[in-house]
């Protein structure tokens with residue numbers, strides 16, 4: 179299990195990979211590809227499932243691993 183810390187949340191996940199997206203709007207949560215249902219194009223970055231805000235592709239500086 180991974181524990182990932184972002185500005186507003188601590189997320190625990192069974193995912194073994196690093197988070198794929200990060201919300202840069204209200205909630206600041208990180209998301210994995212399995213959390214996001216991409217309907218249109220694979221080139222299109224989806225909206226945040228929690229706050230409906232803008233997601234960007236996450237990089238290592240966007241979150242902190244606690245374990």
Ligand SMILES: [Zn+2]
Pocket residue numbers: 201202203204205206207226227228229230231232
């Ligand atoms: Zn959000």
